[in-house]
Amino acid sequence: MGRGKVELKRIENKINRQVTFAKRRNGLLKKAYELSVLCDAEVALIIFSNKGKLYEFCSSSSMGATLERYHRSNYGPIEAHQSPDNEQEYMKLKARVEVLQQSQRHLLGEELGQLGIKELDQLENVLDTSLKEIRTNKNHRMLNQLSDLQQKERNLLEINRALRSKLEGTSAALQSTWQLQPAEHNVQYQQPPPILSDMFFEPLHSNNIRYNSVEPNNVAGTTQTANMVLPGWMH
Known part of the structure; x- marks a missing residue:
């Protein structure tokens, strides 16, 4: 059997209305995607539910760029269709900018002739x-x-x-240390002289000492005689 014709009017049942919205919204988004791919078309789709929730699809990289293209296509450039109030505000701001630029040039010493x-x-x-x-x-x-x-x-x-x-x-600490060190190292211990034993001395005998007159010409003989007379330890 064929599908019956659906009457286009608002669905009164809330649940049925929500179900129909969800089904047809998904179908519409799918069709928009297929159209953009199959036909290489720039498609933008915007859907608001009855509660204000947004659903959108855009085949380009930016929805804003597509909307701007739509605006230029229908109404021309945006600047050409400004409202009179916006145009007056724009002219006032432009004149103020020109005055400020001129004042800046004057402060820099430029355009002073006028x-x-x-x-x-x-x-x-x-x-x-x-x-x-x-x-x-x-x-x-x-x-x-x-x-x-x-x-x-x-x-x-x-x-x-x-x-x-x-x-x-x-x-000061180093100086005090240096003053104490010489006193400690220069201490000399006084020891008594060593006692020599009698064995180092040999008695002298007066009978062995002879005194001879020495002539100038007999110096060598006198030295030899003296060596003979003196004890052995005195040679």
């Missing part, structure tokens, strides 16, 4: 005020840097003082 005496005086006052603020800021930063450097100097002096005190203490 200015009168009054405008030049105002520009000079603006530059003086800016220069004063710049100098004030510069002096403030320099004072801060000077204060930091002075604090660093005080810290370094404290460290130097502590190191010097430590070095002086170490030097």
Whole structure:
């Protein structure tokens, strides 16, 4: 049997309506995908349920790009169809930007020929005020840097003082040690002279000593005679 014709009207039964929505939504998304693949078409599908839930499909990389293409295709460029209020706001912002750019050029010393005496005086006052603020800021930063450097100097002096005190203490300890060492090493022990035994001495006998007159010409004979007369241990 063939499928009966479905009457197109709102389904009153809530459950049947939800089931039909789910089936036909999935079928529609499937058809959109098949159309984009088979026919190489750019397809964008947007579905909102009755509760506001979004379901979408886009064959391109971005839904926004497809919508912008759709807008250009139907209405032309977006800028050409701005509302009058937006156009006026745009013109005001554009004029303000041009004024600011011109003021910047004047501050840089450019395009001053078209200015009168009054405008030049105002520009000079603006530059003086800016220069004063710049100098004030510069002096403030320099004072801060000077204060930091002075604090660093005080810290370094404290460290130097502590190191010097430590070095002086170490030097004093070493000096006291050096003064004690010579006294300890230079101690001389006094010992009595050794007693010589009588065996080292040989008695002298007066009968063996002879005194002879020595002539100048008989020096050699006298030396020989003396050697003969003296004891053996005195040779």
